[in-house]
Amino acid sequence: MPDVTITVDGRSFSVPAGTNVVDAARMGGIAIPVFCYHPRMPAVGMCRMCLVQVGMPKLDPATRQPLMDAQGQPVIALMPKLQTGCTTPVSEGMVINTKTEEVQFAQKGVLEFLLTSHPLDCPVCDKGGECPLQNLTMEWGPGQSRFDYNDKVHFEKPVPLGDLILLDRERCILCSRCVRFQDELADDSVLGFDHRGRNWMIVSKSDPPFASKFSGNTTDICPVGALTTADFRFKARVWELSSKPGICTLCPVGCNLNFDMRHDRLMRVMPRENGAVNDIWLCDKGRFGHRFIEHESRLHAPLIRHGDHFVEASWEEALTLVAEKLAAVQSARGGSAIAGLAAPRLSNEDLYLFQRLFREQLGSNNLDHHLGSPDDGDHDDLGGLLAVGKGTNLMELGAGTTVLVFGADPEEEAPLYLLRLRALVQRGAQLFVANQRATKLERSATQALRYSVGGELALARALVRELLERGAAERIKLKHSGLDALRKQVLAQTPEQLAAAAGIAHEQIVALATALLEAEHGLIMYGAEARSAGLALIETLGALAVLSGNVGKPNSGMIALLPGGNSRGALDLGVRPDARPGYVLMPQRGLPAQQLWSAARDGHVRALWIAGLDPAACLPDAREALTAAEFVVVQELFMSETARMADVVLPAASVAERDGTYTNAERRVQRSRAARAPHGQSRPDWQIFQDVAQMLADMMVLPHPRVEAEGAKPAKAAKGAKTAKGQNEQVVTRPPEPPRWDYLTPDEVAAEIAERVPSYGGVTYEALAATGNPGVWGRQANEAVFYDGTSYENTEGIGIALPSLISTGRFTLSLSPRPAPVVKDERPLLLLAQPLAYGGDPLLRGSLLERQLAQPAIVISQSDAEKLNIQNGDRVRIVSAVGELSAAARVHADLPPGLVMVPAGLPGLCLSRIQTGPRTRVSLVKVVV
Amino acid sequence: MFGELVKGLRTTLKYMFRQPVTVQYPEVKRPVRERFRGRHELKRFADGSERCIGCSLCAAACPADAILVIPAENEPDNPRSPGERYAATYEINMLRCIFCGYCEDACPTNAIVLEHQYELSFYDRRASIFTKEMLLVPEDQGHGEPPPVLKQIERRPSPPAQIDL
Ligand code: SF4
Ligand code: SF4
Ligand code: SF4
Ligand code: SF4
Ligand code: FES
Secondary structure (H helix, E strand, O other), rough: OOEEEEEOOOOEEEEEOOEHHHHHHHOOOOOOOOOOOOOOOOOOOOOOOOOEEEEEEEEEEOOOOOOOOOOOEEEEEEEOOEEEEHHHHHOOOOEEOOOOOHHHHHHEEEEEHHHHHHOOHHHOOOOOOOOOHHHHHHHOOOOOOOHHHHHHOOOOOOOOOEEEEEOOOHHHOOOOHHHHHHHHHOOOOOEEEEOHHHHOOOOOOOOOOOOOOOHHHHHHOOOOOOEOOOOOOOOOOOOOOOOEEEEOOOOOOOOEEEEEOOOOOEEEEEEEEOOOOOEOOHHHHHHHHOOOHHOOOOOOOOOEEEEOOOEEEHHHHHHHHHHHHHHHHHHOHHHOOOEEOOOOOOHHHHHHHHHHHHHHHOOOOOOEEEOOOOOOOOOOHHHOOEEOOOOOOHHHHHOOOEEEEEEOOOOHHHHHHHHHHHHHHHHHOEEEEEEEOOOOOHHHHHHEEEEEOOOOHHHHHHHHHHHHHOHHHHHHHOEEEEEHHHHHHHHHHHHHHHHHHOOOOOHHHHHHHHHHEEEEEEEEEHHHHHHHHOOHHHHHHHHHHHOOOOOOEOOOOOEEEEOOOHHHHHHOOOOOOOEEEEOOOOOOOOOOOOHHHEEEEEEOOEEEEEEOOHHHOHHHHHHHHHHHHHHEEEEOOEOOOHOOOOOOOEEOHHHOOOOEEEEEEOOEEEEEEEEOOOOOOOOOHHHHHHHHHHHHHHOOOOOOOOOOOOOOEEEEHHEEEEEOEEEEEEEEOOOOOOOOOOOOEEEEHHHHHHHHOOOOOOOOOHOOOOOOOOOOOOOOOOOOHHHHHOOOOOOOOOOEEEHHHHHOOOOOEEOEEEEEEEOHHHHOOEEEEEEOOOOOHHHOOOHHHHOOOOOOOOEEEEHHHHHHOOOOEEEEEEOOOEEEEEEEEEEEEOOOOOOEEEOOOOOOOOOOOOOOOOOOOEEEEEEOO | HHHHHHHHHHHHHHHOOOOOOOOOOOOOOOOOOOOOOOEEEOOOOOOEEEEEOOOOOHHHHHOOOOOOEEEEEOOEEOOOOOOOOEEEEEEOOOOOOOOOHHHHHHOOOOOOOEEOOOOOOOOOOOHHEOOHHEEEHHHHHHHOOOOOOOEEEEOEEOOOOEOOO
């Protein structure tokens, strides 16, 4: 936009045209007080706090040129009344006065009037100390009120708006920020105004009240203490808190947050601004779901099994026992009799050392970060290979961007992406949501494509076909292979056949293909439902990204929503049976988690090390395997089902108790810092791995167990040799493995990763501390005064985006298609494990969200319900080839027939008992009692 | 020489019949001035409720960081103090305190007052931390009415915060 020059309080400077007066003055370092205006939302002009005097240059009616006075200065015509700065856009030559007597009179008047109905209970208000009303009153308000203090209206308080948020009616200044946030940004229209006059109040319109995954953000942007969280209620005063920068590991977004601590206790969690990740928001899971850190059931000392009970032991004893047992199994049966699983929420340092411990010290490749349940699916390499390019910043995207969300439910899988994608749409991006059922994101889509049940692959192929027909293949600049096979496959069917199989009109497919092709930036996001369709679909989506030219550059590529906060880190750093860090394929594969349980049951695997996962909770196979195994080490925060079956339980430090880096879905590596001392005697995971490795190194006289001379094959090449030639020299010149285990801090582990894992080059703690551009929010120009309590400035580093693997040139993309997975089951319905934000995540324990956990239910479509004469609440049973499961039925009007949806991960409803693979076919029966 | 002796004895005799300036502490305790700043007391209202609302302003004002307040929410049926909030923990470390009285100045409800007790000595450091139980005056020694803003009774009931659907 062109710049215009304005004069504020006598200072002239230029700002982009179209900026409003408040923001424009802020750019020049002049603060205009606001209450209702918020830079993330359109202005409404409700509070009148931002009144300023505005003047325009007077124009000569004849020439339309500005009139000049005797000194050659333009004559300014002041507007007769004060204007609200937040709703007035700037124009060339505008003169704005913010400090004249008239303006000050108005500002004092507005504040005095607001305070007449304000209870002034700052001493007991949780907002006190970071309250814009306090700040603005101190800076712009009258020192005294002419109103009688005892005339105030008082209401009963607090009024709960749902479980999480409390409303104090007396304090509300009716600025509607909360209502607008819910309506415009979160797309949960659950708040509104009710009554009138002095009784005007905020109410919740939904049932259950305030049903939104983003409700906590309203307490940040509320400019007074009218909305406060039940989580932080009367816990501390804000000035007593010290903010420790952390990363949320509860989902793959990796939001930046602050753990606000008083002494050693977690008081609350607040967002930390990062324009490229979470902007200034946090979802409720991240904000309220970190109470597990201080939960009283945390493990505090190592435990060793004696018969059928555990006895507390010292670290020395426990670690020696672990090392001895592992060494014994190793020497008796070799490394392949040992297996390890690490949770995808552990930090990169942990994961890297875990695989080093297994590969180098134990000589085992039986590593994974999956649970080993039937629906694990394949490792998602494509999301790394074709990841969004370095320099991606969702904040910068708008018009010219096309986003395709395929088979994902971002609200549940990665809540914050919902806010980010909606903001993208509001800035002019095109959003296409392809799914087989209704999701919340669909409401914000430019176009929603509901493919028929099982029709996703046909849709993806139809899109690829369309692009190929338009000659997209000629434009591919990447190293690739298999294009002809792909062409042959998709051209085998006519567009009409494919469209019919997908259940989507051909025109819609063409429109989406066009949008992807013409987009300056294209993003493809896929989630659990897409992954459950298997690699055939994911690779077709990858082909789609490549053919539309949306890979290997900033702001374009694929974003995979994987479970856990650091699945991408686990894949990048080789916690998988088939590849070493950096997707370097190994000739000798270990056992993936899925084959682990049967191998352990049959005695091929004798010792297991499980860090942070709880397979025993829901997998009967895993229970059997754990019973059969000779030695089981479990490293956990809590006494999980798996831990109960262990021989040694090691207490691990939580994310807030140690330093570490995490890689999010966009492959941005971010650092989280220790906020408190580890609980009890618990230790950071990396340290435990290192301690055991040290002991093993002393104990074992191993022939170096590592398998040398592997080709540096990209993991993607699993389907055949697609390695770039010339890679092997690089492997040979690799520095020798560091023999020692003497890291003092995770910093040193990160430095080693940076040195040895190609795509992590340069990702050291020093580099991660860079804050770069302070962000759009920043804290310039007295922002703290009126946006106080909203979010924290990010002084601790905004992370480093890794380049997508394909752009490094080390990998070749294979486009040759896989056959669609064949399911031979004849059962009529497709079972869908519905990923839920408030599912059975054990980390939600102790938080207020526990009350909102999903209830076990079998969700069926209206038409299936009618067919089988099932009512809401009836007990129903689903039967698959391997088992059956019963729960109360919930009839969902917007679910397509042929689909049964069951919340995933609920402890009371073990889906894995009936699953036959990522996709399970089931039949449904009503249980007659 | 004799003259000097008489002179000296005269002074002795003169002071012998005067009121002594020292007192027989600890048998006799010296009264202090009205505004003397000694050991703190946490006061109560006349109705026996605690004046302290757990706002931590005293702790914020304290230059010696001697005060720890951990607030909590009043049970509506059995409130400790008027209003929503009270101090669940209130501690002053008397070894840190410099008896400046800033806490008293900062307190919005006149709950913390530096009183006249000055005998503060301890055998160990832990004993220098005075807890809420030690600081709080007995229930029958309250004074004054809670200000209306802290009283729940004069509040109009709110209509429900959720619209019936
Ligand atoms: S509750 Fe807060 S954000 Fe909502 S209208 Fe009232 S003052 Fe504004
Ligand atoms: S969106 Fe994900 S990463 Fe962000 S706060 Fe929520 S759970 Fe945490
Ligand atoms: S008297 Fe002064 S030093 Fe002592 S507790 Fe009060 S504010 Fe702190
Ligand atoms: S003593 Fe006074 S200042 Fe201190 S917490 Fe209690 S009410 Fe607040
Ligand atoms: S009217 Fe402009 S900020 Fe409220």
